[in-house]
Amino acid sequence: MQFLINNPFQRKASITTKKYINSALLIGMSAVFSSSLQASTLTEYSAEYNVLRKGKIHGKATRAFTQVADNTYALSYETDVKWMIFTEKRTEQSLFKYENGETKPLHYSLNREGTRPDKSFRIKFDRDNKQLFSKEHEYPLKVEWDESRQDVLSYQNQLRHELKAGKTQFSYPIIDKNGNVRLYNFKVVGTETITLPVGNVETVKVKRLYDSNKRHAMAWFAPKYDYMLVQMLKGKDGVEQFQIQMTSQTPKGKE
Secondary structure, three states: OOOOOHHHHHHOOOOOOHHOOOOEEEEEEEHHHHHOOOOOOHHHEEEEEEEEEOOOOEEEEEEEEEEEEEEEEEEEEEEEEEOEEEEEEEEEEEEEEEEEEEEEEEEEEEEEEOOOOEEEEEEEEEEEOEEEOOOOEEOOOOOOOOOOOOOOOOHHHHHHHHHOOOEEEEEEEOOOOOOOOOEEEEEEEEEEEEEEEEEEEEEEEEOOOOOOOOOOEEEEHHHHHOOOOEEEEEEOOOEOOOOEEEEEEOOOOOO
């Protein structure tokens, strides 16, 4: 589930996250980083969600956060959604370092197939040479290097941990799934107890700030679940486009 970005009713995906992780990439990055970085402090987890529209379930989503080396992590997201004539399989993954409270993306990948034309996209953050590439080193992007730039998954890790630290406004320079530069802005708008398949949950409510009033998006994070994303709602022109609700979560360690 991309957080407050894409419409999941255009996608269908498998639920087994690790099946689609690029094993060769992770093994290679592990060899690079495991010998040089300090021990990790983040908690691994997996979570499952229902994807709804107007109260009806149209699919499932799975999200997994995995440590692949010291201070190096993979955040993966998959969806399996069918709505009317649309079906789509979508798998995304961000590989990044997390050091001294900062998320530093290394690689982002997207694979999509279904009703719409298939799409495969890669972004590599060459931090040594301060350069961005799509399709690995084949196509350098004409984007000014910004040390704080995130991909469309890695910023979610940064937002979560800044939220845990008490921050109430957030702004992230993003390189999106098309290689375009964007700025994502958010703010905390309050707390709310919501009802989910896992029960009543106290949450912190975060709003995405758009340039246009035509779009709106909200996300709910639960302190009980270490500030994980437990619900999301996105709409346009006052009409709900989709809603996502967590149905289960499995922590794999303690922070």
